[in-house]
Amino acid sequence: MLEILSQPWPWYVSGAVIALIMVIMLFFGKSFGFSSNLRVICAACGAGKKVPFFNYNWKNQRWNLLFLVGAILGGWISSTFLSTGETVQISQATIQDLKQLGFSAPQGMQPQELFGMESLLSFKTIALLLGGGLLIGFGSRYAGGCTSGHAISGLSNLQWPSLVAVIGFFIGGLIMTFLLFPLIF
Amino acid sequence: MKGLKFIVTGILFGIVMSKSEAISWYRIQEMFRFQSFHMYGIIGTAVILGVIAVYLIKKYQLRDYQGNPITFTPKEKSVPRYLYGGIIFGLGWALVGACPGPLFVNLGYAYWPILIAIFGGVVGTYLYGVLKDRLPH
Numbered sequence: 001m002l003e004i005l006s007q008p009w010p011w012y013v014s015g016a017v018i019a020l021i022m023v024i025m026l027f028f029g030k031s032f033g034f035s036s037n038l039r040v041i042c043a044a045c046g047a048g049k050k051v052p053f054f055n056y057n058w059k060n061q062r063w064n065l066l067f068l069v070g071a072i073l074g075g076w077i078s079s080t081f082l083s084t085g086e087t088v089q090i091s092q093a094t095i096q097d098l099k100q101l102g103f104s105a106p107q108g109m110q111p112q113e114l115f116g117m118e119s120l121l122s123f124k125t126i127a128l129l130l131g132g133g134l135l136i137g138f139g140s141r142y143a144g145g146c147t148s149g150h151a152i153s154g155l156s157n158l159q160w161p162s163l164v165a166v167i168g169f170f171i172g173g174l175i176m177t178f179l180l181f182p183l184i185f
Numbered sequence: 186m187k188g189l190k191f192i193v194t195g196i197l198f199g200i201v202m203s204k205s206e207a208i209s210w211y212r213i214q215e216m217f218r219f220q221s222f223h224m225y226g227i228i229g230t231a232v233i234l235g236v237i238a239v240y241l242i243k244k245y246q247l248r249d250y251q252g253n254p255i256t257f258t259p260k261e262k263s264v265p266r267y268l269y270g271g272i273i274f275g276l277g278w279a280l281v282g283a284c285p286g287p288l289f290v291n292l293g294y295a296y297w298p299i300l301i302a303i304f305g306g307v308v309g310t311y312l313y314g315v316l317k318d319r320l321p322h
Contacts, residue, residue, distance in 0.1 A: 005204070011223050014205030015230020021198050022231070023238045028190060029249040031257075034286040038310040045307075053314035066188040067195035068289055074199015075208070075293025088206050094215040109209045110282075115296040126301055128280060133288075133305020134312070135277025140285060141313040142320065143270025144260065147284040150271075151228055154260065156235025161260040161267050168271015169278060170217075176279035177217040184280075 006082045008089065022152055030063055033149030035140035037061075037068050101185040128184065135172075143168065199290045208290045210282025217279050265321040277309075 025032040039054065040061045048055035088106050095105050103111050112118070119125040140146040143165045145154065151169070154162025202208050207227055216224035241247070242255050249255050278284050281302045283291060288306060291299045313320075 008206055009201065009204040011205060011226030012230050014201050014207065015227045016234055017197065017201040018227065018231040019234035019238060021194060021201070022235055023242075024194055026238075026242065026255050027247075027249050028194075029251060029253055029255075030191075034284070035310075038285060038306050039314070041307050042311050042314065047311055047314065051311070051314045053317050054311075063188060063191045066191035067198070070192040070195015070197075071199040071202075071286055071289045072195075072293040073192070074196040074201075075203055075290035076199075076295070077196065077293075078200050078203035078290075079294045082200065082204060088209045088211050090209075090211045090215045091220045093220040094211065094218055097218060097220075098211070098214060106209075106211050109203075109206065109211075109294065110291070110296050111210055114210060114282075115291070115298050117297065119298050125298070129298060129301040130305040132277045132281035133302035133307075134309035135273050135305075136281060136283075136285065136288070136302070137277075137306035137309025137311075138313045139270050139272070139274025139277060139309070140306075141270070141310045143267050143274055146274065146286075147228075147278075148286055150267075152231050152235060155232045156239045157257050158236065158239075159260045161262060164264055164267040165271040165274075168268045169275040171268075172272040172275020172277075173213075173217045173279040174275075175272070176276045177214065180276075180280075 002082070006084050008086065018152060019156075022148075022156060028063075031149075032153050033064075033145055034068070034071075035137075035146035035149060037064050038137050039141060040065060101181060103185070139172070198286065199293055202287055202290045203294060208283060208287040208294065213279060213282040263322060269321070 022032040040058045043054040043056065043058035088109050090106060103113055114125060114129065143150065145165065150162040150165040155166065205227055206212050207224065212224055215221045247255055283299070283302070285306065288299055288303050292303065
């Protein structure tokens, strides 16, 4: 059993489990949406004293912070007990494209160029991670949700605002990938 | 402990995101380059099953574990905030190769530099709160 779980999971299993998680959250009386946590963290740090947007009873969102803690633990459990240390199986075409941008073929889950400990020594990499994080935090709150809130919960409820948001996600992602990556890397 | 069920669900989320490689920067690049079906399969399966589940919940007016009706709040009808916000989010998603959930799953995976992106995410959210009233919604 553990051996089967330790293999990479196929997309249909993953998609089904994600839908299941959304349904479980509904039966817990909550809605699945991860990026609200970033707002909760701001509020918990006292941002509500200066900015009205963070002046709300964030303690009602404690459940979502617990989900976040679980997500971290899940990552740790996967890497410690459920991993064969395998390399992510991306397509040859992607490996070639990324090679042209200076990324070596994958080893493990993430590129060393961005997520290796050495990257902490590079000002450029720090700026990219920080800037990318800024865009993620700003954009998800502006759009009122991220992949889980819009692409999963919103689309499942056939909300067209979520479809607009998801189209936006892809416009932004394609601009970054095809127009900005060649300038950055 | 009342909150334990949320931790357990979060653990399931963290494991499924890791084991399906959805937390990988490479997989997100592969998706935006349309070079594999993998990420589309994950999102597509989740959405199709999600649509069916939400339909059934509404049709049979199912209740949550405390007996309250499960309700869905419709999102405000507006285009600018979803489009502009979405594009800004997408730029960051492709650059870091992670959306908010996987940012934290990667932390559990011990990719420590992701902490910088998480910090950026919190600061970005704060900036939105500061600038909110000056932005088109």
